[in-house]
Structures are given as C-alpha cells and as structure tokens.
Amino acid sequence: MEQTYNWPLGSGFAPGTMLRLRGTIPNGGKVFNINFQTKHDYNTSDIIFHISIRANENLVVMNTKDGGKWMTEQLRANENLVVMNTKDGGKWMTEQRASTSAIAPGREFEILIACEQKQFRVSVNGFHLADFAMRRAHTLITALSIIGEVNVGGMSFESSRPVPPKPHPHGGGFGGPFPFPR
Template identity: 25%
Template structure:
C-alpha cells in the first residue's frame, strides 16, 4: 500500500548520504525544510546547503555547517561566483553526539530561520535570491531519518526586488505551479496537551500530519479524533511503550473492543515519529515514518461530525497539520 502524502507535504525517508536532490517546486517564502537524523558518536562536522544547482562546485545561497573541533561552533555562509563570502559564526552547539535531532529551516521573506529540537537557533539574512535555489545538499557525520519539504506557495512571478538577473538552473514555471499547497497554516511546536479544531470536520481524503518526539521516559501517549459536542471519539490511538499501539472508539459513553494487531511500533522512547492519518470513505489509513501502520474501519459513520483533534501524553510536538 503506497504512502499518500498530505497536500504540500513532500517526505523522503532514510535517504542516503550524500543527499543532493531538487527542492520540489523550488524554494519560496513560507516553506519549511525538516531534517531528522542522528549525530554520529564520532561526529566532527556536517553541512546543509541550499544550492544553486546540483554540481559539487555550485553556488550556495545558505551553508549551515556545525563543527565539533574543540571550539564547537556552527558556521553560516554563502558561496557566490565560486567564492565563499564572509563567515557568520555562533559558538554554541545545539547537537549532541550519538543523539537524535530535528533541524528545521523556515524560509522567511528576509532570512532563513533555523530551529533545532524546537528551539530557535539562528537567523541568516538572504544574500542570494530565493528563486536561484534549486537543490538541497546534506552530507557529513550523521545518519538521516527523513527530509520533508513543507508548505509554501510559489509567487505568480518573481517580484522585482527578488528577481534574479538570469533564470536559475533548471527553472520550470510549470514545475513551480505543480507544487502541492498546504490546506491551511501548520502549527509548529505546539504545547502538549494539544487541542486543534478540524474546521469543516473530517472529509474523505483529508490527511492529518503529526510530527513529534517520544520522551525518553515515556509510558503512554494518546491521539483522539473527537466530536466536540457529544464527546464521542471516532478514533483513539494509544501507543503503549513495550506493548504496541491500541486503537478503539468511545461511542455513546462506552468504549468498544480494542484492536491491537500491528507489525511494528514506531513510537519508541527517545525517538522522533512522523504520523500521517488519512480519512477514507470506510476507514482511516495510518502511516508512520512513511510505512503503512494500520487501517481502522469507521465505527462512527458520520465522520464529518468529527471536529476536534486531541494529543496528549509523554511527548513533544514539532509540527501538526490539520
């Protein structure tokens, strides 16, 4: 069964290094790039490049380069015309050797905003127009778990202040217009417990994305798709550490029979997860980290009345798209 991404959600799971691929639709304001991985025990350095082209010697609009070298720091720079510009440095290391991390680049009008493990880390002002950036490059002493391109809407045409003096390599207007758009603004790093309103209720083919981190001491967490007016729960997802993932419904003030069969449990203490929940006409389809996890047949046929998403338990949330 194929994984169907949500609109505006472009995931790649377990990519190999070096990673050097086109950015779907090109880079534009409002996009976010999520990178999840593990810093190697013997990490010395790695880099993330927003590159102008695919070649090894291509210019780089934004070079992000953590270095463990006795004077631990992160270096930021731009490569233009084959020459590196003036380095910016922050003598603070947000990565720990041998541990998982989540690195987010938010593309804003005046700068890239870098967030590490949910904490704002740095802002790097644009030195090259966004329209010139075509590829994302990642390499170094790390293991990648996922790279996701989220949201953003290409402008109808490049504005006069940001327009490059020449078309970017591989520029294709049709490709830009084909980039899926998010149905609504995502929520970054919301607090837990989380409650979100599903405006318009659940509809067939609507997909909910939840990205988060299971705390090292976690025992349980819960995700509920709920009817706010009655308290009915159409779908209750209850990962239990060391046991599995329990599914159920709470209808007419009573729990139904639990469903427990599952091939694997992606919710492990100390690790990130990426959950996609798709509502179909007769069932929910749930994917975790790009793999099909389980189906859950509707026990509440009027799923369009489901208007609330609740998330609680021993976790932190990094991204919710409803």
C-alpha cells in the same frame, strides 16, 4: 563515515517553505553541512544558504558561496544553553533552561530551516538558533545537499503558502464558468 545526500528541488525553496530534518551524528562524527544550491553538483554550484554543524567545536557556521567564492561567515558558538524568562512588574520570574547541545554524536536532533522573504530562520530541537539574512535570491535555489558525518533519519518540506483554488469543473476560469459567451 561521510555521507552525501542530494535532492533536486523542482519547486525551489520559497518564502513560506520549511525544511524539517531529523537525524543523528554517528559516534565520533564531527561535522556535517546543509546546502541550498543553485545547481545539483555541489562542486560547481553557488550556495545560497550553507549551514555547517560542527559538533566537535560546538559551533554552527552559516554562509553563502557566490561566484565560487565564500562570503563572510556568520558564527554561532558555544550555544549550549537557552535561558527563557518573563519580567513581570519589574521582577524576573523563574528561569527555564534548556540545552541546545543536542546536536552531538549519538543524539537524535531535529533542525528546522524556514525560508522567509528576506532571511532563513533556523531552529534546533524546538529552540530558535539564528536568522541568516538572504544574500542572494531564494529563486536561484534548485537543489539541496547534506554532506558529512550524519545519518538522515527523516526529511520533509512543509509549506504555509496558500493553495490556489481549483479550476471550476464546468468552465475554464477559477471559481466559475467562462464569463464570456463561447
């Protein structure tokens, strides 16, 4: 059964911000989409970053919708296995293998989407999946939608941006009283 989740993003989705999404695709579920939009209404919005998880095709599609038209898709297909290794002194060590096919019906998943200066970085269940070059400015993002056959179990935004200092309690400036006579 298709679900629709919509959230306004009052402070946007700026570099240093990350979305952490946990959920499951119900049994028999096939596709869900995550959209960082320019408007709250999906049907009239341009989409700065669209990621389509197509569990039925073992495919992840990323794209941008600009002026009502979809641009060229970036595909990640058949990414069932991540192999990690180290080459030491010209010799390969023992491989570590992990499945990324955990975005499958009936299994819990965690997707991280980080906004960087020039790209979005996507990881699934702790493994880097893809980088998607920013095609339009992140400053245009005002809403997030998740649409499709998915049950959202949890969602949070995390930031690595520095927090500005608090105003000094005795004066009007940051870090101290007014430097000028009152």
